[in-house]
Each structure stands twice: as structure tokens, then as C-alpha cells.
Amino acid sequence: xxxxxxxxxxxxxxxxxxxxxxxxxxxxxxxxxxxxxxxxxxxxxxxxxxxxxxxxxxxxxxxxxxxxxxxxxxxxxxxxxxxxxxxxxxxxxxxxxxxxxxxxxxxxxxxxxxxxxxxxxxxxxxxxxxxxxxxxxxxxxxxxxxxxxxxxxxxxxxxxxxxxxxxxxxxxxxxxxxxxxxxxxxxxxxxxxxxxxxxxxxxxxxxxxxxxxxxxxxxxxxxxxxxxxxxxxxxxxxxxxxxxxx
Amino acid sequence: xxxxxxxxxxxxxxxxxxxxxxxxxxxxxxxxxxxxxxxxxxxxxxxxxxxxxxxxxxxxxxxxxxxxxxxxxxxxxxxxxxxxxxxxxxxxxxxxxxxxxxxxxxxxxxxxxxxxxxxxxxxxxxxxxxxxxxxxxxxxxxxxxxxxxxxxxxxxxxxxxxxxxxxxxxxxxxxxxxxxxxxxxxxxxxxxxxxxxxxxxxxxxxxxxxxxxxxxxxxxxxxxxxxxxxxxxxxxxxxxxxxxxxxxxxxxxxxxxxxxxxxxxxxxxxxxxxxxxxxxxxxxxxxxxxxxxxxxxxxxxxxxxxxxxx
Numbered sequence: 001x002x003x004x005x006x007x008x009x010x011x012x013x014x015x016x017x018x019x020x021x022x023x024x025x026x027x028x029x030x031x032x033x034x035x036x037x038x039x040x041x042x043x044x045x046x047x048x049x050x051x052x053x054x055x056x057x058x059x060x061x062x063x064x065x066x067x068x069x070x071x072x073x074x075x076x077x078x079x080x081x082x083x084x085x086x087x088x089x090x091x092x093x094x095x096x097x098x099x100x101x102x103x104x105x106x107x108x109x110x111x112x113x114x115x116x117x118x119x120x121x122x123x124x125x126x127x128x129x130x131x132x133x134x135x136x137x138x139x140x141x142x143x144x145x146x147x148x149x150x151x152x153x154x155x156x157x158x159x160x161x162x163x164x165x166x167x168x169x170x171x172x173x174x175x176x177x178x179x180x181x182x183x184x185x186x187x188x189x190x191x192x193x194x195x196x197x198x199x200x201x202x203x204x205x206x207x208x209x210x211x212x213x214x215x216x217x218x219x220x221x222x223x224x225x226x227x228x229x230x231x232x233x234x235x236x237x238x239x240x241x242x243x244x245x246x
Numbered sequence: 247x248x249x250x251x252x253x254x255x256x257x258x259x260x261x262x263x264x265x266x267x268x269x270x271x272x273x274x275x276x277x278x279x280x281x282x283x284x285x286x287x288x289x290x291x292x293x294x295x296x297x298x299x300x301x302x303x304x305x306x307x308x309x310x311x312x313x314x315x316x317x318x319x320x321x322x323x324x325x326x327x328x329x330x331x332x333x334x335x336x337x338x339x340x341x342x343x344x345x346x347x348x349x350x351x352x353x354x355x356x357x358x359x360x361x362x363x364x365x366x367x368x369x370x371x372x373x374x375x376x377x378x379x380x381x382x383x384x385x386x387x388x389x390x391x392x393x394x395x396x397x398x399x400x401x402x403x404x405x406x407x408x409x410x411x412x413x414x415x416x417x418x419x420x421x422x423x424x425x426x427x428x429x430x431x432x433x434x435x436x437x438x439x440x441x442x443x444x445x446x447x448x449x450x451x452x453x454x455x456x457x458x459x460x461x462x463x464x465x466x467x468x469x470x471x472x473x474x475x476x477x478x479x480x481x482x483x484x485x486x487x488x489x490x491x492x493x494x495x496x497x498x499x500x501x502x503x504x505x506x507x508x509x510x511x512x513x514x515x516x517x518x519x520x521x522x523x524x525x526x527x528x529x530x531x532x533x534x535x536x537x538x539x540x541x542x543x544x545x546x547x548x549x550x551x552x553x554x555x556x
Contacts, residue, residue: 003347003350003351004351007336007347011336011338011339014338014339015338090334090335090336090337091330091332091334092334092335092336093334094295094298094300094328094330094334095334095335095348095351095395096351097298097299097300098298098299098300098323098326098327098328099323099348099351099352100319100320100321100323100324100352100353101320101323101351102319102320244299244300244301244302245302246261
């Protein structure tokens with residue numbers, strides 16, 4: 001399982017795609033980071049006198065993590081699309097299927113490999129606000145809870161992408177459907193503010209991310225992400241298993 | 247009789263209404279090379295996919311080295327190596343990286359993995375290309391890498407699905423040589439539609455057509471099928487046709503060009519000995535004596551056609 005994860009990660013880095021994604025994400029987020037800093041410097045003098053005013057972490061680090069989530073929503077489908085769809089297109093899937101591995105090992109291996117790559121992105125993103133510790137004090141609790149949120153969010157992104165990649169032979173289709181599903185789950189709580197939207201807002205990926213960004217670590221939000229991740233992994237395993245019976 | 251390494255019992259596979267493989271039962275003994283012969287679309291690849299666990303059968307069971315492939319897939323799969331029609335390769339890896347990965351997913355302990363990789367590289371003649379990317383190798387070498395991944399964990403049974411398709415004649419010869427080497431240490435199931443390949447490589451052959459096994463025989467048995475009952479002879483000073491016709495066992499004599507004759511005889515009375523001795527006695531000056539054989543193609547066509555008629 002870990003062998004598979006290692007192999008997945010290694011092959012990811014052999015393709016220019018991984019490097020380009022890392023570089024461009026970093027570039028865009030660095031620019032956003034700078035604009036947040038700029039804004040903070042402008043208003044710093046005004047809010048310095050107000051007691052209990054938002055600090056550097058609230059005004060720079062948290063918006064940055066918020067932007068990072070949106071950008072990763074666009075990027076994750078590009079990474080997950082190749083997971084199974086591409087193996088299918090290159091007809092390399094029999095290599096794994098005829099090896100003494102269970103389907104869950106194959107799926108988990110692929111999931112872990114991709115998740116590690118995205119984790120690297122989270123770490124690179126967090127390095128930016130952490131660089132501020134040189135000249136100021138950060139609210140580490142808040143930052144950590146935000147990072148936890150981003151990590152959980154990415155694990156559910158990856159599981160959903162992996163599932164949609166297992167449905168098709170065309171990586172492009174996997175990418176499009178993943179993007180559409182993630183985006184739908186992102187905005188699903190916009191469905192109005194009547195009582196019926198309770199379910200929709202519970203389903204929303206974004207709804208469960210916001211409290212974590214405000215430093216509220218609720219077990220319900222954490223379990224939401226864990227449930228989504230587990231659910232899609234199980235469905236993927238089930239789907240690939242049943243494909244042999246088709 | 248020892249326990250066969252691989253047994254398939256009443257194996258069937260349907261795709262919707264279409265039955266691709268119907269009630270196929272066979273087994274393979276240790277050290278045997280079994281050829282699966284059939285026209286395209288006969289169900290060869292489907293059978294191979296089922297044997298390797300890539301496709302679940304609609305009915306029937308498969309035992310590999312005593313393990314049921316359906317209920318104990320992990321243990322059973324550890325004893326098979328599989329090379330599909332299209333070799334399953336990660337083309338962005340080098341040969342060595344790829345084979346190390348294969349060693350790991352086939353549960354070879356890391357202490358022995360390096361040795362296994364080196365051995366398989368040597369056996370498959372990949373010494374000069376270990377550091378090259380698989381994508382840049384020729385089709386013949388990619389096929390070798392494919393065979394290498396199938397035998398890296400020293401499986402009991404190696405399943406090769408049309409291993410020589412799409413190669414040039416020199417590569418075909420090399421791959422066949424490699425398969426023969428592999429057969430020295432493993433049992434091999436080979437599917438192909440190229441008949442001479444079966445004659446060259448296999449101990450036993452099974453002909454499959456429209457999803458059903460229609461013949462299962464040893465290569466010697468098959469050669470007997472192929473034995474026809476005619477001799478081609480050339481005599482410098484031939485006697486009249488009537489004299490040849492009177493030789494015991496000869497049914498019919500056909501006169502061909504330039505003192506050549508074709509003698510048809512009854513299968514159980516071979517007139518060769520009598521012919522040779524009377525040729526010496528009467529100074530016919532025998533120049534050529536060839537027992538004529540049907541090619542495997544003829545037999546193949548004959549079997550498939552009679553099957554379709556009935």
C-alpha cells in the first residue's frame with residue numbers, strides 16, 4: 001500500500017504537471033499574500049487603538065487559507081484525474097489487478113500518494129504566514145485550526161476526484177466531472193435561506209471549512225470531512241471490484 | 247498424478263447476452279507449456295483475463311496452486327504472472343525503477359528485491375537498457391520488460407496473452423527464445439493465433455473457438471492429426487503407374503511433373519519400406535521421398551470448419 005503511494009507520488013513528480021502546479025499555485029498565493037499584507041499595513045494604524053480588533057493572523061493568514069481552498073478546488077481535479085482513468089487508458093491497470101493486492105490496498109495507495117502531494121502544497125502555503133513570525137506574533141492556535149481545515153478539505157477533494165477518475169477512461173472527463181462536483185458541493189448552501197436548506201448547508205464543503213478558519217474546531221465538522229473521504233473511498237473500491245463482474 | 251498447478255472448472259463468462267467463454271475446463275501441470283489457440287474473438291483473451299483475476303467469471307472456478315482465485319485472491323495471485331496483450335508499463339519510469347516497483351507490489355521482501363530485479367534483468371536480456379525510460383524502448387524491448395514483470399516473483403504459472411503480436415520477425419524469434427527459457431522454470435499458458443508458434447513452444451495445445459474448447463491434445467497427438475496419408479517421390483527412371491499402384495497399401499498414384507509422383511495410401515499400411523526396397527531392386531533410382539504432412543493450419547481450419555458445420 002505504501003509502495004503504491006510512494007510510486008504514485010514519484011510518478012507525479014516525474015511529470016511536469018506536478019512542478020507547474022506547485023510553482024503556479026505558489027506564485028498566485030504569494031501575490032495574494034502580499035496584497036493581504038499590504039491591506040493590513042494600511043489599516044494597522046486605524047485598528048491599533050481598538051481593543052479586541054482582528055490581528056495579523058485573522059487579517060492575513062486566514063484569508064490566505066481561504067483563497068488557497070478556492071485555488072485548490074480548481075487544481076485538485078487536475079491531479080486526481082489521472083489516478084485511475086490514465087492507468088485505464090494506458091492499459092497498465094492489469095499490472096496492479098494481477099498483483100497480490102486487494103482492491104482496497106490499490107485505492108488507498110493511490111489516495112495516500114496524491115494526498116501527500118497536496119499536503120506538500122498545504123505546507124508550502126503555510127510557510128508564508130509562518131514567515132511573519134520573524135517580525136510579529138501569530139495566533140498559532142488559529143493558524144493550526146485553519147491548516148487542519150484545509151487538510152481535511154483536501155482529503156475529501158482527493159477522495160471525490162479518485163472516485164470520479166475510477167468511473168471513466170478519459171482523464172479529461174474525470175477532471176471536468178470532479179471540478180463540477182466539487183464546485184457544486186462548494187456552492188450548494190447558496191440554495192436559499194429557507195428551512196429546507198438545512199440539509200444543503202450541511203452538505204456544503206465550504207460550510208464546514210468556515211468554522212475551522214475561525215478557530216472553532218467542532219467534532220461535527222471534522223467528522224463531516226472524514227465521512228465524505230471514507231464514503232468516496234469505499235464507493236471507489238466497490239466500483240472497481242464490481243467492474244470485474246460487469 | 248501430482249496436483250495440477252492451475253485448474254479451471256466449467257469456466258463461463260457472459261457480457262450481456264453474448265457468451266464470450268462457455269464452459270471451459272482444463273488444467274496445467276508443473277513444467278508444462280499449454281498453448282491456447284483460436285481465431286481472433288474466440289475468447290482467448292477473456293479466458294486469460296479470468297485466469298489472472300482481472301475479470302471475474304460468470305460461472306465456474308479457478309484454482310491456482312491449491313488456492314481458489316475467487317475466495318483467496320491474494321494467495322492465488324501470488325502464484326501467477328500475467329502479461330496482457332498490451333504490456334502494462336509505466337512508461338515514464340526507467341526499466342530498473344519499474345521492475346523494482348513490480349518486485350515490491352508482488353510482495354517480494356525488500357532484502358531479496360534487488361536480487362530478484364537483477365536476476366530478471368539478466369534473464370530477459372535487459373542489461374543494456376536498465377537506465378532507459380520504458381517509453382523510449384522499442385516494442386520488442388517493451389515486451390521483454392512485460393515478460394520480466396510477469397516472472398519477477400517466480401510465479402508457478404505464467405500467463406502470456408499473444409506475446410509476439412505486433413513485433414518484427416527478429417523480435418519474434420527473440421521473444422520466443424525468451425519464452426522457451428521461461429518455460430524451463432515455470433508452467434506457461436500461452437495464447438496465440440499463430441500456429442507455428444504453438445508447434446515450436448508448447449507441449450499441449452487447446453483449440454478454442456466461439457468460446458468453447460473444441461480440441462485438447464498434446465503436440466504429438468496433434469501431429470498425428472496432421473499426418474496425412476501420402477508420399478511424394480521422385481524417380482529418375484520410373485516404372486509405369488500401374489506398377490506403382492500395385493505396391494501393397496497404395497490406393498492411388500498421381501503423376502506430377504518431372505518424374506514426380508504422389509502416392510496415397512491407407513493410413514495403417516505405410517508402403518515406404520516396400521517402395522524403397524523395390525526401388526533398389528528394380529533400379530528406379532529414387533531421388534526424393536517425402537512423407538507429406540498437413541500443416542497445422544489445415545488441421546486448424548478443418549477442426550474449426552467441422553465444428554461449424556455440426
